[in-house]
Amino acid sequence: MASTYLQARVHQMRYEAAGILSVELRPLAAAQEFSQSVQAGAHIDLHLADGLIRSYSLTNPGERHRYVVAVSLDPTSRGGSRFVHQRLRVGDVIQIGGPRNHFPLVETAPHSVLVAGGIGITPVLAMLRRLNALGRTAHLIYCASSRASAAFVPEIEAIAAQAGGRVTLDWHFKEEKGVRADLHNLLQEHAEGTHFYACGPLAFLDSYEDSCGKLGLAHVHLERFAAAPLAAPRTPEVGYAVELRRTGRTVQVAAGTSLLDTLINAGMNPEYSCREGVCGACEVRVISGDVEHRDQILSEQERAVNKSMMICVSGCRSGNLVLDC
Numbered sequence: 001m002a003s004t005y006l007q008a009r010v011h012q013m014r015y016e017a018a019g020i021l022s023v024e025l026r027p028l029a030a031a032q033e034f035s036q037s038v039q040a041g042a043h044i045d046l047h048l049a050d051g052l053i054r055s056y057s058l059t060n061p062g063e064r065h066r067y068v069v070a071v072s073l074d075p076t077s078r079g080g081s082r083f084v085h086q087r088l089r090v091g092d093v094i095q096i097g098g099p100r101n102h103f104p105l106v107e108t109a110p111h112s113v114l115v116a117g118g119i120g121i122t123p124v125l126a127m128l129r130r131l132n133a134l135g136r137t138a139h140l141i142y143c144a145s146s147r148a149s150a151a152f153v154p155e156i157e158a159i160a161a162q163a164g165g166r167v168t169l170d171w172h173f174k175e176e177k178g179v180r181a182d183l184h185n186l187l188q189e190h191a192e193g194t195h196f197y198a199c200g201p202l203a204f205l206d207s208y209e210d211s212c213g214k215l216g217l218a219h220v221h222l223e224r225f226a227a228a229p230l231a232a233p234r235t236p237e238v239g240y241a242v243e244l245r246r247t248g249r250t251v252q253v254a255a256g257t258s259l260l261d262t263l264i265n266a267g268m269n270p271e272y273s274c275r276e277g278v279c280g281a282c283e284v285r286v287i288s289g290d291v292e293h294r295d296q297i298l299s300e301q302e303r304a305v306n307k308s309m310m311i312c313v314s315g316c317r318s319g320n321l322v323l324d325c
Helices: 080-086 118-134 153-163 202-215 259-265 300-305
Strands: 006-017 020-027 043-047 053-057 067-072 093-096 112-117 138-144 167-173 195-200 219-224 240-244 249-253 283-292 308-310 315-323
Touching (some): 112 202, 118 167, 138 153, 195 202
Parallel strands (some): 240 315
Antiparallel strands (some): 240 249, 283 315
């Protein structure tokens, strides 16, 4: 459960579009490689100043000599994107977490439809690059407010041109078309067995999920960068005990307190990042207990199996929990 970090140096930074900055990270020693290669859909944590930890999607699948992320400057930033844009510089050394992937690409699918809204292009671009490298067919739906705000457009156009019909594109820039994208219409008429992937703002993903449901699409995947609103509180309404099997400790989680904060206050060093149940950094294995899952990563099937939980938002319905940590 203890956090493990890597040291990385900022090798290059460049703007991919208005307000979107790519950051290339490399191991400290030039001859070294990171221990894990990048999978399409994966992300890493950046440990920034003043205890800030933020998760960003990787854009360079199959590589291990570098990790590349893209960061959009959020006007409502709590510090992460603002720090990257205003204070991070080439040559700086920062701590990062190793890649995690809760948005994996099914590489054997007969066809893939990739749907990106704004900065949601980052994991989607990694998927497009990977599918193209495998010689697979893919259709990209890229929605943004304007062409100037859309990152990686020249590369995406080059991929499609080189693919010779295997990769098709559907651009939807609100500034040019005057209306938001009609995802219900854009997602129709794809062959049976197609897998659909989407990443973008919350309202965009709500529209995507609604459209996929109405169309009866079978293979639907998405990744959220922020937590959707919950009707239930994020912290437990009753207290419960947690046995940490490997360490031999038992902690009491008070009503209104998260398990993550309880472990931190007990002097432990759990890994975490988003505190919203969307990044997966705090996932731990469940040995027994009635978990109340409030994350936005695990599928309904995974929740029913009850083999893991995100300790930043999930808790216990009744009784006690036993965790493998």
